[in-house]
Amino acid sequence: MxxxxxxxxxxxxxxxxxxxxxxxxxxxxxxxxxxxxxxxxxxxxxxxxxxxxxxxxxxxxxxxxxxxxxxxxxxxxxxxxxxxxxxxxxxxxxxxxxxxxxxxxxxxxxxxxxxxxxxxxxxxxxxxxxxxxxxxxxxxxxxxxxxxxxxxxxxxxxxxxxxxxxxxxxxxxxxxxxxxxxxxxxxxxxxxxxxxxxxxxxxxxxxxxxxxxxxxxxxxxxxxxxxxxxxxxxxxxxxxxxxxxxxxxxxxxxxxxxxxxxMLEADYATLWGATGDWTNESLFEIPHADTGWDQWQTEKLGNMGCQMAGPRGYKVNKDNSNYLTGGWGFGIPSKELVNAYEAGDMRKDVTIISAEKLLDDAWRVNPDHESGNPKGLLEVGHAWTGYFTFKYTTHASITPATWEAMNFPQNYVYIRLADMYLTAAILYKQEGNQGKADEYVNLIRARAGLTAKSNVTMDDIYDERRVELAMEGHRYFDVLGRGLEYAKQELDITNYTVSKGPADDPKYTEVSGGVFGDDLRGELGVPAHFEVTFDVAKKGxxxxxxxxxxxxxxxxxxxxx
The missing domain is CATH 1.25.40.390 (Serine Threonine Protein Phosphatase 5, Tetratricopeptide repeat)
Incomplete structure (x- = not known):
């Protein structure tokens, strides 16, 4: 079957x-x-x-x-x-x-x-x-x-x-x-x-x-x-x-x-987009299909997450985009995640894409577009950080010809082999087997182009899980699974400072849905949009x-x- x-x-x-x-x-x-x-x-x-x-x-x-x-x-x-x-x-x-x-x-x-x-x-x-x-x-x-x-x-x-x-x-x-x-x-x-x-x-x-x-x-x-x-x-x-x-x-x-x-795929980038379905790394995969359905329906089989995550109001179509087509702008990566990657980590550009890179591509395609607010090539959204997820999203190479929201054919890989190597590293660390914990963490780091670590700590293992599995639906349960005190420490965000872009180039400030002159390379919004209080009483x-x-x-x- x-x-x-x-x-x-x-x-x-x-x-x-x-x-x-x-x-x-x-x-x-x-x-x-x-x-x-x-x-x-x-x-x-x-x-x-x-x-x-x-x-x-x-x-x-x-x-x-x-x-x-x-x-x-x-x-x-x-x-x-x-x-x-x-x-x-x-x-x-x-x-x-x-x-x-x-x-x-x-x-x-x-x-x-x-x-x-x-x-x-x-x-x-x-x-x-x-x-x-x-x-x-x-x-x-x-x-x-x-x-x-x-x-x-x-x-x-x-x-x-x-x-x-x-x-x-x-x-x-x-x-x-x-x-x-x-x-x-x-x-x-x-x-x-x-x-x-x-x-x-x-x-x-x-x-x-x-x-x-x-x-x-x-x-x-x-x-x-x-x-x-x-x-x-x-x-x-x-x-x-x-x-x-x-x-x-x-x-x-x-x-x-x-x-x-x-087995681990040699190239991390092949795990998503047009090459991401049914890889050698997949253990539990949820299929999605393009049925060509041309209206809203709840029995659809496309990956709704792709449409949800795509850049909102993006003015590049699937035939001439180097990256993405337009979506609805949900699931915005946090600044903390962006900064979690070490220099040279090849996973970062596979996991996250910047508004700057998208706008550069849009200007390449539409150099003579009608400028000025609200004619921008990208629409600012809530809790804007200047980044979008690049794993499950509106990849131009798989954007359906009809009714995109219903039909994105990108499968969701719930569990893959890299997750299990890092899970085993947790268990070995708990058992006191430092050598095996180091081995499995470094197996994952090597593919990412990073140097090996020795004497990895539990924090090292979870940090590796964070950047390896980012935007795949695992981070919250990794944090919660370490206990309520740890979750409170990790998830609370207070006294947030919104880091705006320099606004030194007009091609990055033509924004629909925001204030003309806002720089989409930086964060936009008020601190309250980014602040979070984990409620310990609800136990997560x-x-x-x-x-x-x-x-x-x-x-x-x-x-x-």
Missing amino acids: KLKNILIAASLSTSLLIGCGEKFLDVQPTDQVSTEAFFASEADHEKALVGVYGILSRDYYEWTYQPLNMLSDLMSDDSYAGGGAGGSDQIEWQLMGQFNLTAANNQTTQAWKKCYVAIQRANTLINNFNSDVFSQKEAADGMLGEATMLRAHFYYELARHYENIVIVDLAAGESEITQSPVDETYAYIAKDMLDAIELLPDSQEHGSGRLDKWGATAELAKMFVFYTGYYKKDALPVLDGQPITRTDMIGKLEDLFLNSGR FWPIPQSELDQLGSLKQNAGY
Whole structure:
């Protein structure tokens, strides 16, 4: 099954999407046909599995823009919400980035709903799975492993965003639905992940988008580091099993490094844009496709994050741009991230692009454009830093011919091999194995063109993760996973000084949406746009949606809300 192609077909036929109940926490799985009639063949099981996979690429869920990697980053110290100037564009993103969420926030409500719809679909498949209709046991095991791993993935998304979540019990009545204690939640998810690893194949068809055992191992490692770090534990509990120790997790990662067939790409730049899909480094990749759809739709398969991140009001089209086409200007890199790169780090220009470079390209293409405010070639936005992300964005080489917002075909790589080497470095450092920690950090630094380090500290490892994985949705959970005191120290921004550009060249000051004469090479806005106060009382998590509290009186709101 080539997942990207089948998802395109599935988006045109909602009969393939199993189990879409109206309630977020429907206890009993619902189907468009009865389970007895539906799960009668291997093909039926595959259709149901596509319904679960399909939620992964739905980052425009229920008419709500929510690429989860972008939302994670704007809560970190790497990114600001951005968007249009004036402070009213996607205000819920801004509130999230400033830790001022309420239980009525539509972003967090829809993220909760999306995850539970996916879990419901996975439960429908898992609880009605009929291995007797499969011609080969390996195929049945693999498909059941995929469904189990996807259920675990969506539960983990819920656990790390909301903490106090519901593990759906099919035997429970609605009045009995309660949130699980945190340790029980993680034990349940860990068991699912371990079960999936045993069932999943060592490899899948290249470019299929289907999970193998190594993708499941990788997410288990990420969950292990977050859980043990945030909750100050030595091991990850497993339902009805032995806890996973640090030594166990290192062994699983070494197995991945030795036997997965994954390898670091020689050129960091090939990981994004036209060459970034299905690289040798990918472990867990979410496909997106250009369906050619020419109107707004929520079942779309394009990468909404690309359109969200592209430079706002940029006046260069895909046929003559050296870099990007226009977008909406969200997910603005912070000055702190820009300054985090060492001199000579080849990752910086792959991760971040400056307004100066974009304007130089626009002037090359349009030397005789109509000048003067508001005829500028680039529109200033909220919390303007003079930079844009350059990983998931409006790359000219992949800009769709029709309805760009719906159709950017750039996949999102949730986990790649470099992440796992640096995860292993954390675990080795904690175990006191300095040599292996140094080895894996320097493996990543060498590709970036940097000199080796010796006796790396934990801060060194996390700094390396920051610049290696920047704007990929990992920084916030790296920070939060080191504890609330550390998060407060890292994420608070007070007494901010806005660093304006020199305004010594008029070609950088023709701005639409700002003040004529503002230099787009510097920061624009007031200090309050850049200041953040991490609310320790909320423990770093999102609120339980108010609609859920109203519907299920047995649920309790998270601390601080």
